[in-house]
Amino acid sequence: MEQHTGLRARKKNATWGLLKSTALTMFEERGYENVSVAEIAAAAEVSKATVFNYFPSKEDLVIGGMRHHTGDAARVVRERRRGQTPHAAMREHCLHLVEHHAPQVGLSDEPMFLQVQRLLIATPVLMVSAMAYRRRSAVELGEVLMAEGHSRLTSSLVASQLLHTQHILAELNIRRMLHGDPVEEIRAQAVGAAQHAFGLLETGIGDLMRRDTEPPAAPDAAFNRDDCPTGYEPCESEARDAAERVLADTGDELLQALTDPRR
Structure with missing residues (x-):
């Protein structure tokens, strides 16, 4: 049997x-x-x-596997040990995945995994579906935090930040994988990237990137050097009205001569 x-x-x-x-x-x-x-x-x-x-x-042929991992973050946070914060548990989990070259953090060099990633980048409808799976992961994680007694707002904010941080880290790894960088080189740098990213969640943004100088004076990209809207082209009616106004100007003798019907 x-x-x-x-x-x-x-x-x-x-x-x-x-x-x-x-x-x-x-x-x-x-x-x-x-x-x-x-x-x-x-x-x-x-x-x-x-x-x-x-x-x-049809989309399951490409990204159906994602549905099996929507509850991963919720499980990791729900099962975290006493005294551990959600971001610390997620950081530990992320580093574990990096160590084992897991596809969830973009560190797989399997041809099928890379095919899926290329298709995601090239196919907006699949990218939207992938975003829906990530959104579901955040909802499930938020529900775990609310069950622990935290408010819906705080739970949703924390869940979204944790999941989006993990997504950005994976996306960076995937782009390097598709570029052809050695997987061990990516893995080594992914460890530092994960420590940095989750460290920001732990300590907060605070004064990071505070501007110490005046912003540079730059022209408005929406207008050209003549202060005309970039890419602006008058429509036919506007062009006709402008021409009629010019021709109606009796003070221009040259125009009168050129438009004289007797010529």
Whole structure:
């Protein structure tokens, strides 16, 4: 029975991997919105129903894995040890993920992971869905903090700051991964980045980046050097009205001569 179950699990994993790799390759080649689920099924030589058995929606073929991690931050904070703050627990968790090259912090060099990241950057609709997952993570974390007796406002602010900090750190790592930087080099610098980022949450922004000099005098980017709106072009009616006003000026003898109907 154990051998049969193991074989069935391996077959399911193989089918899952085939469908995902097929979809990612087609999305990269033709664009996410230009590939249908039916075409993916045909390329993988399975039925459309089989695809939906493994992936409830088309976007799940790319970012479905994110749904399994929306509760991670809430769990880490809920299970933190006595005397530990939420940001300290999240920093410890983030450093643990960095140490193990986890994809959640952008430190995986697996081809499939990098494919997903390239597609996210190139596909706004997928980026919006990914943001929704991150928003769900913040909501779940906020609920944990409210359950501990903190106000909704404070809980929401803390949850959002913690999750967005982790997201920015992961995004920096991902961009370097896609650039082709060595993963060990990225990991070493990611440790310092995480310490710095969560340190700001711990100590607060305070006087950081206070301006000590007067701001530089710079022209308004919305206007050119002639004080005309940048990129402004008069419409046809405005141009016609201006021409009529000029032609109606009887004080310009040259214009009168040029527009004389008898010429």
